[in-house]
Amino acid sequence: MKKTIIILLAATTLALAHHGLAAFDTTKTVDEKGTVVDLHFVNPHCIVEFESKDDKGEVHKWQGEMGSPTHLKGWTATSLEKGNTVSVTGYRAKNGTYYMWITSLKSSNGTILKSFKGDN
């Protein structure tokens, strides 16, 4: 097997923006406020895990997807830390699971993500 011209799924690193928004309901946004559990500052998507209480007081563990580290200009692995309070807006997974594509984020530590739609 010979290989020549290189095309990419990846840009500079692992599979940048490798999936579309098909899994998310992009017809409306949801707003959540919660407490950061972890930030995964990795390719192909940075992901923030946070816990949020619903109207009944039940705690749900959310996973919010964002762009790659390259896209989150100015962010580092410590831009969000455990215990930070975050207000997020995004598209929730169509199947009702606690996943969302984050379009904007504001953290109690000052970190913000503005109107990020992704380039999927």
Added chain:
Amino acid sequence: MLAALLLFFVGIPVTDPTVIAKCGTCHKVDEQGNMQRVSFARATPEGWQSLLKRKLRSGQITITQPEARAILTYLSDTHGLAPEESQPLMYEPERRVHDETGSANETLLKTCAKCHTLAKALSWRRTPDDWKQFLATHYKVKVSDDLINLISEAAPLDTPQWSSWASRKKSADLTGRWLLTAHMQGRGQFCGELLVKAGTSPGEFLTLVNLRSINDGYTIERSGRIAVYAGHEWRGHSKGANMAGSSPDDPDSDAREAMWISPDGSRMQGRWFWGQYQEFGFDVTAQRASGSTLLALNVASFKIGSQNNRVRLIGDHFPAKVTSADITAGAGVTVRRIISNSPSEIVAELDVSSSAQPGRRDITLANSTLPAAIAIYDRIDYIRVMPDSAMAAFGNDTHIRGFQQFEAIAYQRGPDNRLHTADDLELGPIKAVWSMEVFYETDTSQHDIVGSISQTGFFTPAAKNAGTNYDIWVIATANGMTGKSYVVVTIPTYQFQGRTYVRDLDRWIAEEQ
């Protein structure tokens, strides 16, 4: 401006009769011995090899295998890279996934690393005019004077490093006995020796390797055939003395070898690798055998206040008599006693004072020191799964599956008291319970479709190609904490605009039939 600059560049004359005979039919040689294009470029062996392959495939050159080898050797030796130039690019021949973000000018990253690694571009050094001619062949690149200036400054033909190396390099004499340490993800540390004998022609060597796992004593014997280019670029193949089993990560598997040799010829480091996209391999370091030498320990960390910690010191030519006073382990760590010793292994017991400060310690025996060999810690703050993002691939009739081995590594936060920062203290691998989650899943019914994770952290994609990508978490749980790696399990090939694309490390490349 570019034309003016060009006037000051002097090419590297081509003197090899095979190169002149085979390349000179198209590339004219001037009265100074400069061959058009060839004299105005330098490259790694992989750079020249890929150029030769392209010329062969397009029918622009007809050569025998020995002629190809001779041309490759000559060009890599005389139009190669200096050790200082090639070292930062070694992730390309070593076939490592490498995050290039921040490693170069953003324009270069956007221009070059969109389609291939930046190292592939920087493994060539050219005059501005040659870069201009080269870039003109990249139909997807918008060529401008700014871009030519940028890449000419980043990868110029003339450099102090090459000038210095070209005048002092000599045929590498690597014959003799070397001491090896090797790490294989999931299998841990190995130690052993490498015997190098001269091959049939200058720059060629035959190798015999003995490695022994520090964890379980598993032994590996390998033999290989190596070529050394430009006095410091080790490239070759080796195979295990035992037939590799069915396990894809069998360390007896046939492997390619790429190593960088230090300018003084005393050390080597690199990777020996195999697999569908070279996902398995040893990270190898070698040093010339010379007297009593510490190579490795069987443990990576000790807790503050712990007593009677048993540790094995692995090495070579240890003294016949060793006392606890002969070993130093840094502030707050004392050697309580020596339990046993042989020429290649010392078993000792160490105590760590309850007032010791967290941090790394050197271990020294006589004149041999292992820098930062052990970590002294008081708590585990988090565990990290390495690699922290990865890809695996389903197989099909023509492509074997791409697997992935993970390791759970324990960490203590550093003096800044924050997690995931540069001052955190790595404590070494930690035994973990492994599990996986598929993104957006409502239950675990998709697990069988995607693959499985073993309790040694080895991810195996499902045997049947699921025909679509899945994103999953590979999760390690230990000490009540979890660490996660983001894994994309992808299809083996896909069709786009009439071409077939296959997985290659972290990207897709067009497959030639």
